[in-house]
Amino acid sequence: MNVCGGKFPSDFHSSFALLRSEFTRSSLLFFSDLLEPFIKQIFLLLFQRLTSSKTTKYIKCIIVFFCFFALRYGATEFIDLVDSIQPMMFSMILEKLLVPDTQKIDGKTERRIAVVGLSKFLCEGKQLKEGQYVAQWPVLLNVLTNLVELPVDESTHPEDHYVDVETITGYEGSYNELVYVGQPQEDFIKGMVDTSLCSQLASSLSANQQQQLKMYFL
Numbered sequence: 001m002n003v004c005g006g007k008f009p010s011d012f013h014s015s016f017a018l019l020r021s022e023f024t025r026s027s028l029l030f031f032s033d034l035l036e037p038f039i040k041q042i043f044l045l046l047f048q049r050l051t052s053s054k055t056t057k058y059i060k061c062i063i064v065f066f067c068f069f070a071l072r073y074g075a076t077e078f079i080d081l082v083d084s085i086q087p088m089m090f091s092m093i094l095e096k097l098l099v100p101d102t103q104k105i106d107g108k109t110e111r112r113i114a115v116v117g118l119s120k121f122l123c124e125g126k127q128l129k130e131g132q133y134v135a136q137w138p139v140l141l142n143v144l145t146n147l148v149e150l151p152v153d154e155s156t157h158p159e160d161h162y163v164d165v166e167t168i169t170g171y172e173g174s175y176n177e178l179v180y181v182g183q184p185q186e187d188f189i190k191g192m193v194d195t196s197l198c199s200q201l202a203s204s205l206s207a208n209q210q211q212q213l214k215m216y217f218l
Helices: 013-025 028-052 054-074 075-085 089-104 108-124 134-149 171-180 196-204 209-215
Strands: none
Touching: 013 054, 013 108, 028 054, 028 075, 028 196, 054 075, 054 089, 075 089, 089 108, 089 134, 089 196, 108 196, 134 196, 134 209
């Protein structure tokens, strides 16, 4: 995967899985000392790809990755990072991605990462609790409750109907399939799930919502 070279592969699922795997294996100290200078470049490439081709598949992958990043390195740190790329960028992420498209996330592992990650934002994101995004806190809470209560939104984006040349069967796609076939799915958030997040959100949730939320933290 040649992310830093400016090309983001069309096999989004495998590419984001590789990103999550690398971030999972790197220690927090490694992130602070060595990886941090490259993080902004990686995020810039992710946003550039989003701008050039806003497909449902890519949107689902990037939302899950954002939630994973918040779990791994902190919700406050994620918001600081994206806002350093462009002021109030997190507000745009919430409005343009999280609100309309989080419900489209499918897959047990992906939905779990999203639910736990959104809970992390709500409980530990300083900017959401006492900073410039306080007004967005209930909006994000609604995204979370919809995710745990409602079925998957199977609607698609218009760009899904255009053929991406890079998705035509070729070496890279075939190779990625061979690499991942038969491999057990990795638990990317093992050791990152803080069950106290459920109790912190309890006062803002109905009894049914609390029960639904707890299932994702097991």
